[in-house]
Amino acid sequence: MAEPRKKSGLPPGDPRHGTSNGYGNHFCRCDLCREANRISHAAYMKRIRDEGRLVGKHGTDLAYDSGCRCDECSEAHNAKSREYKRRRRQAG
Structure with a gap:
């Protein structure tokens, strides 16, 4: 069985802060990463709606x-x- 991923976040000063990668892959929940994820998700949902796809x-x-x-x-x-x-x- 696979080991569960650990929730770690990013250390201060890491250049991945403010990216959806920092939020999604590194479990960082700082304000910058949360905002980057919000923007990325909004763009994704807009593409889905524009294509007429259903999630x-x-x-x-x-x-x-x-x-x-x-x-x-x-x-x-x-x-x-x-x-x-x-x-x-x-x-x-």
């Missing part, structure tokens, strides 16, 4: 996020949103 299966929040607005996917998205808000209220 995930119908009836899932992921399919909704990739652009599907059928009733099934919309309900899955709404259910996830309601659950998220419920947990946030519980946490205070």
